[in-house]
Amino acid sequence: MENDGNGNVGVPEAVVIDATMVDMGGGTAGCPLAATLSQNYSVLLLERGGVPFTNRNVSFLSNFHLTLADTSDESASQYFVSTDGVFNARARVLGGGSAINAGFYTRAGTSYVKRAGWDAKLVNESYPWVEKQVAHQPIFEPWQRAVRDGLVEAGIAPNNGFTYDHLYGTKVGGTIFDKYGRRHTSAELLASANAQNLDVLIHARAQKLVFDTTGKKPRAVGVIFKDEYGTQHKAVISRRRKSEIIVTCGAIGSPQLLLLSGIGPRSDLEKMNISVVHDNKFVGKNISDNPLNTVFVPFNRPVKQSLIETVGITKMGVYIEASSGFSQSSDSIHCHHGLASAEIGQLSTIPPKRRTQEAIEAFKRNKKDLPHEAFHGGFILAKLAHPKSRGQLILNNTNVDENPIITFNYFSHPKDLQQCVRGMRVVEKLVKSKPFVDFTNHDEATFEKLLNMSVTANVNMIPRHTNDTKSLKQFCRDTVISIWHYHGGCHVGQVVNKDYIVSGVHRLRVIDGSTFDLSPGTNPQATVMMLGRYMGVKILRDRLGTSAGV
Template sequence: MAMVVGGGDCAALYFYLLPLFVWITTLLTFCQGRQYDHPAQYRYSFIKPASSFSLPLSSAMPATYDYIIVGGGTAGCPLAATLSRNYTVLVLERGGTPFANANVSFMKNFHISLADISPKSASQMFISTDGVFNSRARVLGGGTSINAGFYSRASQSYIKRVGWDAKLVNESYIWIEKQIVHRPVLNRWQRAVRDGMLEAGISPFNGFTYDHLYGTKVGGTIFDRFGRRHTAADLLSSANPYNLHVFVHATVHKIEFDTTGKKPNAVGVIFKDENGKKHRAILSKRCGSEIIVSSSAIGSPQLLLLSGIGPKEELEKLNISVVLDNEFVGKGMSDNPMNSIFVPINGRPLKQSLIQTVGVTKLGVYIEASSGFGQSKDSIHCNHGIASAEIGQLSTIPPKQRTHEAIQRYKRRKRNLPHEAFNGGFILEKIAKPLSKGQISLLNTNINDNPSITFNYFSHPADLSRCVEGIRIVEKILKSKHFTNYTKLDDETMEKLLNMSVEANVNLIPKHTNDSKSLEQFCKDTVITIWHYHGGCHVGKVVSPDYKVLGVERLRVIDGSTFDYSPGTNPQATVLMLGRYMGVKILRGRLGKEAGV
């Protein structure tokens, strides 16, 4: 029997099948012949895998762009979105997208992303020569995709000192905040730390504010009330989609230069796609076209070095052709050292919170807090040991002794602690404007490998002195009435836990905070990072005040590698702002009042 379908039935069938057809077509378009985890991986039509870049290295007629941005990170995304309003922009990002990655998207998985050491993870672990575990972003959105989410602006004095246009800075911050920043909901741990800081003398209370002010305050966050992260990649929704191409898994290996003129002239980049195939992207010959490196405080100096810009002697050792001899590339790097105290509490388990409350002291120490990690000593948080995002803060193993074997011994010792020892929160103290300086240098010519990175934590005595003061401030907070009422840990219980902490090698509050030498050793033994490293391409040494690389044409660096110290209590707000700020400045420089921003 034949089935006859009437016009109405056809229309109905079409109505039901059309969404499926569109979904399949979209999926095939996005996947470009590869199997991907989720069709939402490419949220915007202009984001594609690098293998879909249309022109191979051997092409005689390469496509050209007005701007090539190397790194789709914290600064790169707002920069690209802004420049695309008037010019063609290519973004080359070595990592994948954050949109369908649950480890990136949800606050509850924050620690997992940082502990993931697989080649395709959103973070790339490195260990500095100091022995401190650290991470660098490898994902669209950069550090905003893997960090603790805290959002706080730079101080007015910082903005004035670096010579930024204060009005445009404010407008640029607001542009960011309207799109991805939220007001946090404080849980009981954050409220207790807030009240403890005020009682300990970190005043006044400035309430909820983005501004950098002395005293205690609540800052913004890029996590919404549902615990979902909003990254710099979300700012790409403000782009002109017709002018923007974003290629992920596109690893730039080298910037190419024309060296026939008075100064080397940046003309394009060589990058590899996810299959290892080489491609060339070329700048437009239009006046004003530029390559902009926004690859972070590690990636940007590393790429300059690999492209022939750096200390001549170092480059020649690796047979890298010298384009420009500049002794300062990769030098003067700093990381804000952090030490923490884990505070076990009685009662119901704490809810998870990342950084929300902060104390800005005049001693050059910032106090912050987090909670809800390590509810069980057998949990995944604990099993990641020293390399984890939060429970790693419990360890008292000195940095250079943090070997794989030491981690395993550490995990075994923790089993001796009672369950209640893992119900608690952290109080963190970190050093603002560290005076200890380090550097990065190439180990080889493979861009995928981490360079040698040294921060020289506490090599300057002033940094160590401030750490001691920071630990003493934390002690005052723990002894404050608000806090002791909250934690309900009597002296006998605390003494018991302190004694067990020695046996298990777990970092609870030091017993003798009146002993400076003991606290200095505690600072050295428990130092970790808060991921705020900066420098390597300093203004006046590697780049000009408008971030153009000195000694070459058509090349800028716009990211945290240009900072001489980390702005505000946490730098992400200012790095985000800088991307937008410089995008507007560049457009206004070319178009004047006609700039459509």
């Protein structure tokens, strides 16, 4: 595309939209950010997906698994597989990850806040702003109670009760599902916006950023996007000095968009024939995903569905959590959760190299004889808190709608493997604890038997080994799955500065999980929502002082 120096590019445009702020990505961070900035500025929020409010698969806990199982182009969840052979998902809906996740709401620890260099006072103002609108105390069914009591008996003490705070020991965290099982996503935070100043466009797929390159440093001036019919448009920011574009496309989407826009490693961009706007070797690099390993625990009776509510926060760098349940009919029973799946676990009968998406769909259509009892169970989850293994994200092509090539290199760092083994030892203590045994009535089940069932229930494309249940290290490697807490690719100090301004260019920021070096808390969504509010307030106060009114 040719640039005349004023941000005007040679593309057909149906509409040119002018705004003071353009927020690209109506996700977990983008919604609170847009709502906050709209108090004082005109804001255009672009979201590539649709709205969550009329989608029952998004709105209700009981249908949680159905969004993840939907791999159509219209799904709120975009499926991808990393080169490691691990299935994963990214959001494609207003509300972002908060619309497709397991709903757990819990804050980052005070040490994390300090390490990030955030203003603790503003952080402690921003979390409650979010919580008043979307967070709830879970109902806390007997299964979760058994897990809590078992964790305490297993040594993950003390029992900290219900709290949003990140505390060593065992606790019950919050949830974005209310008592009726209805989800409250970050999209609901838009209700706090100044409606006069906010425009939200859905099905608006950002193609690339537009820069004015005539000055000493490139200056972001707009974005090219397509609507749901494929018609191309351009949104531009006003010429006022404080106008800017903020990218909030998530840990996959934000580095991908920067690369497509010419910000990234020169060699990677030139391979794709992308004009280099700013050479930055760190874009898309050092990404990480918290590896998850789970143990399937069968029950001899139905148990009400529950997602993550209880967590054991150990001092060894592992978090222990649990999920359970089934849906109302054998045709829709899933324990998938993106975490583990008793149903899709049966796919282990299909050789890994033949586990194409078509094979998966065919299998699900043809499965008629899966026993109902297979879904009377729960999963114990062991998640590494701060993995040292790092990977990268590179472009597969220049089509923004297609996933980039993503590698996480799970357990490539030996300390990660050591921590996983320690975590599985805690899980073993948990399943042997009296509260847990009393609930499951499976005292005769050895841990090795549970591991053997779990090898089947954990689905990935990694070949299995015969010693999976004998060697915990091998079990960790072979059964690793994702809990969707991937992060990095636009790190602070490498791609953005402490104010999340992209280095090497003017008027451009990235504010989302791609800036994290470590995943905050036991689940990042509370902190990502907090960060959107936090940075919105900070930007307004830095510019307007007390007159900002926030």
